[in-house]
Amino acid sequence: MEEFFQQFANGLAVGGIYALIALGYTMVYGVLKLINFAHGDLFTIGAYLGLTVLAALGLTEFYGAVIGVLLVAVMIMGMLAAIGAVLDRAAYRPLRESPRLSAVVSALGASIFLQNLVMLIYGARFQVYPLDILPSTSISLFQVDIPVVKVVVLAASILLMAVLYLFVQRTRIGTAIRAAAIDQGAARLMGIDVNRVILIVFLIGPALGGVAGLMVGLLYGQINFTMGWTYGLKAFTAAILGGIGNIPGAMVGGLLLGVIEALGAAYISIAWKDAIAFCVLIAILIVRPTGLLGERVAEKI
Amino acid sequence: MKNRNAILFILFSAGLATLPPFLNAYWVDVLNSIGIYAILGLSLNLIVGHTGLFNLGHAAFFAIGAYTAAILNTTFGIPILWLLPVSALAAGLFAAVVARPIVHLRGDYLCIVTIGVGEIVRIALVNDIFGITGGANGIFDISRPSVFGLIIRTPYEFFYLIWFFLGVTIVLFHFLENSRFGRALNYLREDEVAAEGSGIPTARYKLGVFALGAAWAGMVGLIFASKMTIIAPESFSFWESVLMFTLIILGGAGSIPGVLLGAALIVGIPEVFRDLANARMLVFGAAMVVMMIFRTEGIIPQRPRVYRIEAIPGEERP
Numbered sequence: 001m002e003e004f005f006q007q008f009a010n011g012l013a014v015g016g017i018y019a020l021i022a023l024g025y026t027m028v029y030g031v032l033k034l035i036n037f038a039h040g041d042l043f044t045i046g047a048y049l050g051l052t053v054l055a056a057l058g059l060t061e062f063y064g065a066v067i068g069v070l071l072v073a074v075m076i077m078g079m080l081a082a083i084g085a086v087l088d089r090a091a092y093r094p095l096r097e098s099p100r101l102s103a104v105v106s107a108l109g110a111s112i113f114l115q116n117l118v119m120l121i122y123g124a125r126f127q128v129y130p131l132d133i134l135p136s137t138s139i140s141l142f143q144v145d146i147p148v149v150k151v152v153v154l155a156a157s158i159l160l161m162a163v164l165y166l167f168v169q170r171t172r173i174g175t176a177i178r179a180a181a182i183d184q185g186a187a188r189l190m191g192i193d194v195n196r197v198i199l200i201v202f203l204i205g206p207a208l209g210g211v212a213g214l215m216v217g218l219l220y221g222q223i224n225f226t227m228g229w230t231y232g233l234k235a236f237t238a239a240i241l242g243g244i245g246n247i248p249g250a251m252v253g254g255l256l257l258g259v260i261e262a263l264g265a266a267y268i269s270i271a272w273k274d275a276i277a278f279c280v281l282i283a284i285l286i287v288r289p290t291g292l293l294g295e296r297v298a299e300k301i
Numbered sequence: 302m303k304n305r306n307a308i309l310f311i312l313f314s315a316g317l318a319t320l321p322p323f324l325n326a327y328w329v330d331v332l333n334s335i336g337i338y339a340i341l342g343l344s345l346n347l348i349v350g351h352t353g354l355f356n357l358g359h360a361a362f363f364a365i366g367a368y369t370a371a372i373l374n375t376t377f378g379i380p381i382l383w384l385l386p387v388s389a390l391a392a393g394l395f396a397a398v399v400a401r402p403i404v405h406l407r408g409d410y411l412c413i414v415t416i417g418v419g420e421i422v423r424i425a426l427v428n429d430i431f432g433i434t435g436g437a438n439g440i441f442d443i444s445r446p447s448v449f450g451l452i453i454r455t456p457y458e459f460f461y462l463i464w465f466f467l468g469v470t471i472v473l474f475h476f477l478e479n480s481r482f483g484r485a486l487n488y489l490r491e492d493e494v495a496a497e498g499s500g501i502p503t504a505r506y507k508l509g510v511f512a513l514g515a516a517w518a519g520m521v522g523l524i525f526a527s528k529m530t531i532i533a534p535e536s537f538s539f540w541e542s543v544l545m546f547t548l549i550i551l552g553g554a555g556s557i558p559g560v561l562l563g564a565a566l567i568v569g570i571p572e573v574f575r576d577l578a579n580a581r582m583l584v585f586g587a588a589m590v591v592m593m594i595f596r597t598e599g600i601i602p603q604r605p606r607v608y609r610i611e612a613i614p615g616e617e618r619p
Binding site: 029035090094095100102104105109110111112116119237272274278291 | 403408412427539550589593594597599
């Protein structure tokens, strides 16, 4: 039982990260109906920029661990939001009226570009986060020792998701995002500047993805320029699992995928870890073709 | 029109056939890669270009064909080219079984599921499933193909094998495009509901095209295996599926000349920028974005079908 809780906690921490990345996929998809394949690489950029900022500014020594990391996180969010906006302007906006497949290839191209940009700047080898940033103590829960880092990661991702959820549900901009996701044409007729909505989505999504990158760095200590592929693919799977375009769906999907993966790796086989996630996805899609929380869309004829 | 195409095809083939003696082995090998990607692209083009189904896991079918050939060849010593129908059947059957429950999924859901299938197959190969795939090291000592007693070894010899197969593929797929089956696929892509309403059994056609595309990729897998004589899971990664997908859209979805050009570009661009060393994939990614912005429909898009009306009933012919 002890091992079960241990794995469950691991899964929740990873799941929180998946969920944060998945939110970026799902928001862009909701408004643009585009799979932003470059999102995983924005996450990688977040991890690398996090390392650079941590090393260069030494905020953690100056302000202490908690405030220092918080400041770094805020800076990463700002930088990634800017990069996201540039990405949209350069690679996606010229393709708004084009066939869907062209936009997908543009997204794949942007992904390859960003991934190699990171490699050229930082090199192809693994980079190591300084170990002593967050205290390495553990807290005891249900007779299981859980490292504080994992609790912090999970709590932070849940907090961010809650803020995002309230933002989308309660504010005017959030309402505009939801309206644009339902029907762009109608939203435009109601006086919503859809291009601005898309820009906002491209500010929020990458910002969350970038923080997720920072979290992975703090949690595992090492980062690599190709990790965006794997994490991106998992997060995208999580978004589909929950029902793409649906914000609570991405959160549920992410946490669920993290837990399933951790338990699968522990009890079935670690070598099959990645395959288990996809098997679960396929099984769920066969039963519910639009994901767990996805709405059934009536076919318009 | 028809004759002109045929003449062009024959002239182009003849021109290519005389090319290898003037090139060194390296560039002939580049041409071989282009040929292999072109056949793979054409097989995926049936699914993505003609039918409009998102398939980002085509490398799985390519892998099944290659591994089927490699396993049967190395354990039972069956001559590799005899296994061509077996590889095709194995990949086609696998595709039919896998696609059966998922083929009704909407666009992007299908996309992630095909990615998932591709990854599952790759992981299964790495984990030495059933103890026959050789794990991460793969399978080696696959024998060379032999045609009428002549063993095909050098890149020059492979050039003729691969491009002959490509030529046959082009001719067959050209007729397929204009057949009842091909037209039905295009209709399905443009409007599934209307196609169903006009009496096209959409589910069966989607399944059929998946199986056909996969079978073709399986045969390319066999040629690839016999060319390399060693195959390992990393030759069949997600990246390969991405390349096949990209070359189709870049060249022009649904158009045979487009796919051929796409294959040449996808292999050629990194070769041309070889001097840039590490930066060449950066250029490659940027080129993908720029090309999509300026040629949204691909470089050579599919031409609309033109039907000449010979006679309108009840009217005099002009």
